[in-house]
Structure formats: structure tokens, C-alpha cells
Amino acid sequence: MTRSESAEPAPRYRTEDGFTFYALPSGRVVDNLDPDLVDMSWETLADFLATTGAVRIESGEVVS
Numbered sequence: 001m002t003r004s005e006s007a008e009p010a011p012r013y014r015t016e017d018g019f020t021f022y023a024l025p026s027g028r029v030v031d032n033l034d035p036d037l038v039d040m041s042w043e044t045l046a047d048f049l050a051t052t053g054a055v056r057i058e059s060g061e062v063v064s
Contacts (some may be wrong), residue, residue, distance in 0.1 A: 013054040021054060
């Protein structure tokens with residue numbers, strides 16, 4: 001089992017316009033789990049929620 005398989009998935013949030021973001025253990029919120037592909041990020045979840053109005057996606061929900 002690899003480290004990524006054993007790790008808990010990052011909590012996901014969806015904005016009203018349909019974009020998905022991920023809350024990292026460090027507290028940052030990013031638009032891509034690959035650090036080389038991050039285009040948008042926030043330093044804290046509170047800042048992200050305050051500026052986007054995003055809602056959390058439950059772990060069993062499929063993101064299309």
C-alpha cells in the first residue's frame with residue numbers, strides 16, 4: 001500500500017460555479033492536489049469560505 005492509498009482524502013469544497021477545491025492538513029485550500037498544478041489557493045479555510053461561499057462535498061458524493 002502506498003502512502004497516498006493509506007492517507008485520508010482531503011476534504012473537498014465546491015463553489016457555486018462548480019469548481020472543486022481541497023483543504024490540506026496545513027490549513028491551505030487549493031484547486032489541485034498536485035502542488036505543481038495549483039492555480040488558486042487560500043492560506044486558511046476561513047478565508048476561502050468567506051470569499052467563495054463554497055460548501056463541503058461529502059466523501060461519498062461523486063464530483064462531475
